[in-house]
Amino acid sequence: MKKLKSKLISAKRKYYPLIKSLQTVLLLITGLSGYMSARCPVHNIPTVLGLTASLLLSISGSTVLNMWYDRDIDAIMPRTSKRPLSTGETKPNEALIFGLVLSVIGVAWALILDPLYGMIIFAGLFFDVVVYTIWLKRRTAWSIVWGGISGGMPVLAGRVLGTGHIDWVGITLALGVLFWIPTHILTFSIRYHDDYNKAKVPTFPSTYSFQTTRLIIAVSSVLATLAFGAASYGVGLTWGFMRLLVVLSAGLFILAVQSLRSPSERITFGLFKYASLYMLSAMLLMFLTGF
């Protein structure tokens, strides 16, 4: 029993950090919100469980595969150098197998649940691992667009599972996530600019300038709020929730403009955190609408 316990602890230490739990849970919430936005009954337990499990597995799988592929640059960047693949605690082959197993089970489960839903999940995984990480991340700063598209897939997939087809609301929700991604990732690339330079990963701050990057963040924040606004209208959010979304959107916009007017590390990181909270709140509002 003791041996099993220590094995479990060791496995958790080796594999759990590969999943990036916060990011995975945030994307999972977008998927659940997409499903609930179709006003599907939450007590439809088998479907909700299937959605949760397939999304959790495929998102975790793609994150592990990303980390496996990026282990060389992760080792160079101080921020990521303590990840288990960088320190050698987890062997690359172990991570690759772990990532593949999670991805295959996740996508297979999704395809069984609903073929269209499964195809969207697969597309998200493909865009994230192959197009974004393997093909473009080390070549162009614009790779984040593909990262954004894959980030929008869980919410679209959830919506598709609920409605049975791709509709404009699902696409707009995915666009909202796509436009939100720059606010999230670019603020990160400003904060850890030296890390990315060290690893020779092209980012907007290194390719263009900090000010251009901040301008892009401000513009994409506006576009994200507009997309979520349109989607929330399509979803049929109550006026009360709409007002709350307007308030939260205004906060995001003001912070983005403030970051443009008087840039500082504190404001940049504040924007990064607020953007995450904004996304979480927007998705929870869509989720609650389903009740």
Next chain:
Amino acid sequence: MRKISVLDRILLLATVLMAAYQISYGLNGLNFLPTWSYTIGFGVLLVAGLLLIILGFEGLESQIVVIVSTLIPLTISLGLITEHLPQFSTIYILFVFLGFTSVAVTRYTAEGKTATIVLAVTHGIAGILITFLPVVLSIRGYVSPGYILVGVGGALIGLGGLLLAFLKAGRPILPRDTILSVLPGLLLLMTASYLAGFMYK
């Protein structure tokens, strides 16, 4: 400057959630102007709470904080006027516009004393309205006695606003750290009073 503690963050989070509840559920059935006036007031409170949680008390250093926080008493008092005394709506909208613009302009252009006087007058008028209008309405029987709690919220926001305004003007009424240590609790009490007052209208 005093660092933000876990307890401060919990109190601020409770404030944020209450403001979110008020915006989402507490304004149903009102007309356009009061709805959006209250939404702006509670919205500023909500976003300010979130930013304090994220950035800590250092977030209060910007001049923009004084300007934006003026919106809280101005818009909540505007909500009360447009809801209960609509005949004074136009003139009060004018006051809100002039008050807000004056605070914004004097923050950047006028000397400290002028800017403080403008801020105190604007906050003062809005604060008096929020404090006493619910009391008067309640005594006259237009609303239930519980509505007096909105007035309590008004008194608290007046107190908080003045403490912050004088702190920002460089003439703190209380030591800076004392003000910062009571601020999260004050914001929570204020929001809770508003919430309860509106609920028992």
